[in-house]
Amino acid sequence: MNAGEAGEDEASRKELRPYKVYAIEEGVVIDHIPPKKACDVINVLGALEGDSIVTLGVNLDSKQMGKKDVVKIERKELSWEELMKIALIAPDASLNIIKGHKVVDKLKIKVPAMFEKVVRCPNPNCITRHEPVDTKFHTVSERPFRLRCHFCERVFEREEVSLI
Amino acid sequence: MGVVRKRQRLGSSKAVSSAVSSRIMHGKIPGKISSGLPSLSSRHLPSRPNYRNYKKTSKKTFRKNHHPDPAHQAHHPSYPNNVNFKGRSIISINDLTREEIIHVLETARKIEAMGEEKKRNLLAGHVLATLFFEPSTRTRMSFESSMKRLGGKTIGFVDPTTTSFAKGETLHDSIKMIENYVDVIAMRHPTEGAARVAAESTRKPVINGGDGANQHPTQTLLDLYTIKKTQGRLTGLNVAMVGDLKYGRTVHSLAIALSHFNCRLFFVAPESLKMPKTYLDMLAKKGIEFSEHEKIEEVIDNIDILYSTRIQKERFPDPTEYQKVKDIYILKRSMLGNVRENLKIMHPLPRVNEIHPDVDKTPYAYYFQQAANGIPVRQAVLSLVLGALK
């Protein structure tokens, strides 16, 4: 268990570096958001509604992605629906859970097999647009990101669908 | 879904249900976090009740309403190997596996060969509701005739404006009411996905008789039955689809269904009505050989089945464009000089002018018998979902 702890600590410090601006005691850092999508993430999470500290970094350098955005929200816990919404905007995002000023866990967003109640079907003749039916979309592929409406069975590119 | 833990620590399994971990483990990434940190609070994972609901709905609706992507199908270990249709809704041809399609066609063949006496009592005591939220005389009559000839009864409506549906009742509530009166429901609706909503509103089996531009699975099954009946097999045939391949629901479903049987497909359509790319991608992914053509003459001598569809004037924004293409896609007797002996010409009907009447008397014309095959196929579907036949 102890082997490599020093290395891990160093790695952990390095990980923390970008998040030092307005260190928060508790909350979440959403990392690896596609560049210029940070505002979308903040909006779908309604992060500006309360008085929590919200920090965002736009166009940061990233080894993995070239450029990336990062969002940090104080005192934020993510619900299942919020995770689905993040998966739609930033399918490669990772989450850093912060407690007592420390990153206590890192989680990687995984695109769900099904999106429920978070996406509106763009097909105007879909039953979900005419009846009070919860929408449901199946992930057809992640790259390219394609979704299929459970009801009208049409396949859409990610860019074609909008969040509810 | 949701999240993949970068590091699965000892002692943290409480925070992650076994269901969650089994789903996410394959995406695990080696972690960098000190092992001395406290375990993750479950609050940060998708909350358990939500997750449970998610699992429950997907499992419950799975058998009845699952429609697999080619890509996903192989990953569903619970997909039934032994075919069982009792109580099941038939909403989309995409819900049916190859074996299930073969089973329906085989059942239709058995019913056709069945003695009259046995046939007359097969569905005695069962009631079918035919709910036609938009009129379709031939589909409704085909369902009603199928049911009645097997000894069953039918009730229903054609015009929803004269029923309670006009009063703003939801489809869900209407189906909940109707399920008390019948054993099986056949419905047609102008809105795509309506049959799926109906099926998820009731435990009685629902058969989709057409939902807008989406699906009409008994039409696809009767097309397959016709091909099998005329060619003696479904595999390895050369099948041409001609006409409006862009908006034609029947040809989309047929192409997908035939992809189970390794047929060589020829798509003959004007530039503006070509087969959509999503379908071509799907076929390519399944390794199906196909080609696109602009003229019937390019393929007519090398095919076993010619499936013709209507080219509707309304599909063309420019009427001169329609005038240009409409005559190219008319099948005439003079084009049949060198065709294969076993060629059969199919059409979902009604035809407008895409098949010249002089073709009707050739041995290749099969569109009228094709429509008649709707009876044994719908009888098979009704008998299977009602559990009268296995």
Ligand SMILES: [Zn+2]
């Ligand atoms: Zn839809």
